[in-house]
Amino acid sequence: MLRVRDLGITHVGEQTPTPASVSFDIAPGEVVLLLGPSGSGKSTLTLALNGLIPHALPADVRGTLEVAGLAASATSVAELSTHVGMVFQDPDAQLVTGTVLDEVAFGPENLRMPVPDVLARTEAALRRVGLWARRADNPDRLSGGGRQRLAIACALAMGSPLLVLDEPTANLDPRGIEEVYEALAELIAAGDHAILLVEHNLDAVVGFVDRAVVLDQEGRLVADGTIDAVLRERAEELHGMGVWLPTSALAALRLRRAGYVLDPLPLTPGELHAALEAEPVRPAGDDPAPRATVAERDATVVEPRATDPRVDAPAPASEHPEDAESNTRTGPAAPLISVRGLTVRRGRSDVLSGVDLEIAAGEFVAVVGANGAGKTSLIQALAGVIPPPRGTVHVDGIDIGRADARTLSARVGFVFQNPEHQFIANTVFDEIAHGLRLRHLPEDEVRMRTDALLARFGLTAKAQTHPFLLSGGQKRRLSVGTALVAGAPVLALDEPTFGQDRARADELLGLLRELNRDGTTILVVTHDMQLVAEYADRMIVLSGGRVLAHGPTAEVFADAELIDRAGLRLPPLGRALQGLTGHPELNGIARLSDLPGGVDTGGIA
Numbered sequence: 001m002l003r004v005r006d007l008g009i010t011h012v013g014e015q016t017p018t019p020a021s022v023s024f025d026i027a028p029g030e031v032v033l034l035l036g037p038s039g040s041g042k043s044t045l046t047l048a049l050n051g052l053i054p055h056a057l058p059a060d061v062r063g064t065l066e067v068a069g070l071a072a073s074a075t076s077v078a079e080l081s082t083h084v085g086m087v088f089q090d091p092d093a094q095l096v097t098g099t100v101l102d103e104v105a106f107g108p109e110n111l112r113m114p115v116p117d118v119l120a121r122t123e124a125a126l127r128r129v130g131l132w133a134r135r136a137d138n139p140d141r142l143s144g145g146g147r148q149r150l151a152i153a154c155a156l157a158m159g160s161p162l163l164v165l166d167e168p169t170a171n172l173d174p175r176g177i178e179e180v181y182e183a184l185a186e187l188i189a190a191g192d193h194a195i196l197l198v199e200h201n202l203d204a205v206v207g208f209v210d211r212a213v214v215l216d217q218e219g220r221l222v223a224d225g226t227i228d229a230v231l232r233e234r235a236e237e238l239h240g241m242g243v244w245l246p247t248s249a250l251a252a253l254r255l256r257r258a259g260y261v262l263d264p265l266p267l268t269p270g271e272l273h274a275a276l277e278a279e280p281v282r283p284a285g286d287d288p289a290p291r292a293t294v295a296e297r298d299a300t301v302v303e304p305r306a307t308d309p310r311v312d313a314p315a316p317a318s319e320h321p322e323d324a325e326s327n328t329r330t331g332p333a334a335p336l337i338s339v340r341g342l343t344v345r346r347g348r349s350d351v352l353s354g355v356d357l358e359i360a361a362g363e364f365v366a367v368v369g370a371n372g373a374g375k376t377s378l379i380q381a382l383a384g385v386i387p388p389p390r391g392t393v394h395v396d397g398i399d400i401g402r403a404d405a406r407t408l409s410a411r412v413g414f415v416f417q418n419p420e421h422q423f424i425a426n427t428v429f430d431e432i433a434h435g436l437r438l439r440h441l442p443e444d445e446v447r448m449r450t451d452a453l454l455a456r457f458g459l460t461a462k463a464q465t466h467p468f469l470l471s472g473g474q475k476r477r478l479s480v481g482t483a484l485v486a487g488a489p490v491l492a493l494d495e496p497t498f499g500q501d502r503a504r505a506d507e508l509l510g511l512l513r514e515l516n517r518d519g520t521t522i523l524v525v526t527h528d529m530q531l532v533a534e535y536a537d538r539m540i541v542l543s544g545g546r547v548l549a550h551g552p553t554a555e556v557f558a559d560a561e562l563i564d565r566a567g568l569r570l571p572p573l574g575r576a577l578q579g580l581t582g583h584p585e586l587n588g589i590a591r592l593s594d595l596p597g598g599v600d601t602g603g604i605a
Contacts, residue, residue: 423467536553
């Protein structure tokens with residue numbers, strides 16, 4: 001279905017190709033996972049497969065890229081679309097009509113198919129992704145996850161033999177992710193389709209994919225093989241490159257350092273649980289390092305370490321004895337954020353109804369829930385992105401419903417789910433500098449602070465690039481930088497790790513933790529339950545536009561019935577270690593940072 005030989009793509013204005021010199025094939029029935037750090041050229045490669053590069057997005061394409069025997073660079077996008085179905089990283093980039101039904105029918109209609117066939121394909125695709133009941137809705141009324149499902153349905157309706165999916169489940173809740181991959185598995189089982197998948201959530205796909213193709217930071221091919229050959233046998237190498245690994249693999253690498261024998265490397269919670277149960281329990285004196293129980297660890301003073309934030313970071317500041325003095329309050333403090341009776345309507349429907357919340361200064365709060373629960377609407381109302389009714393939301397004593405834009409930006413920095421929604425300048429440098437210039441700072445100070453922020457987010461080389469020409473991960477880092485530059489006491493982020501490689505996600509989350517320890521209140525909307533377990537002090541669980549639960553993270557995750565009712569899943573590590581009998585010292589751990597084996601060894605988990 002696909003033949004790639006020595007492929008190199010250089011964007012206009014760039015000097016080096018990404019990807020560079022990549023070769024691989026895809027045959028019918030295969031599901032191939034494309035991995036690599038942010039900026040390695042994964043999304044660029046996918047856009048070349050259906051001819052958007054170079055036909056719509058000019059670039060210098062060298063090497064050979066053939067789809068069904070057709071040279072992609074010499075074949076029109078229209079013809080290639082009958083062979084390659086695309087789901088973009090940003091679903092909004094491919095939605096163009098006024099109803100969900102019309103959106104899915106649009107592709108088959110343009111193939112001039114008979115009307116009954118168009119309608120049959122449309123209905124089958126919408127039922128497969130769970131959107132048939134909303135076929136008359138405007139796509140704009142769907143949640144981010146709903147629009148992601150819609151984009152997948154559009155690709156399925158085209159009937160193209162090769163599906164190219166660029167982070168297709170990034171905006172989906174855990175249950176939705178499972179449903180999408182079940183639908184794709186049914187499609188692959190027929191044997192006449194193939195899938196090329198770019199995905200950072202490896203916990204969801206490790207049992208679905210057959211092969212892994214890995215690019216390095218320079219866009220060069222460094223691995224192409226089975227999941228066992230690539231993820232199990234080269235896990236440490238991939239982790240060092242900044243590539244995502246399944247949570248269970250990260251945990252196993254860390255436990256190996258502590259002396260646990262886990263071979264072959266577990267990739268799923270079930271495999272990790274079984275491997276630990278099968279691993280002999282050695283006398284304490286034979287252990288390479290003493291292993292404390294959860295209770296003993298909670299009573300131990302742990303010195304903070306400046307290491308890999310995702311894997312080796314200490315627990316949040318409020319849970320560390322050494323930080324107790326800085327977090328001690330002399331009495332009840334007024335909440336920094338107060339929400340009373342918040343109701344938000346979209347069209348004729350309430351997306352939030354009667355929400356009451358209080359968030360204290362310095363908290364790290366995760367907002368979670370199924371798609372359509374109202375998560376994005378809630379933090380947008382808290383930040384004034386969508387004006388809440390007057391008197392319902394107060395931040396730092398300010399009525400958000402009455403505040404002007406300058407007052408809002410001084411109180412809350414906001415990072416959109418789609419980074420492009422907040423870009424206004426023509427260069428990366430000016431995008432960061434804009435917020436500083438609005439404060440009438442001297443230009444020398446603007447340049448100094450902008451350069452420092454660009455360096456911190458790895459964007460110095462892109463300073464003069466247009467923001468829209470960045471990779472997905474680079475756009476996300478830029479969007480966070482623009483929100484940080486104003487120094488607001490509250491930072492609200494919608495899916496902050498979307499599009500990030502593992503190293504950059506670690507860096508970003510570590511930065512958020514630093515800001516939090518320095519007093520910034522952090523609000524994060526995310527579907528990543530492991531991220532919630534690692535970083536959030538508290539959770540807000542939404543369901544149907546209402547608060548289903550609000551409390552300390554560990555307490556909320558302890559209520560399995562609540563988690564299931566909310567359409568969520570326990571964190572992968574929590575599932576792996578739940579009910580562990582062979583190693584009681586690990587039973588109940590939900591955070592990678594609480595596992596033994598956290599000595600810094602050059603960033604390896």
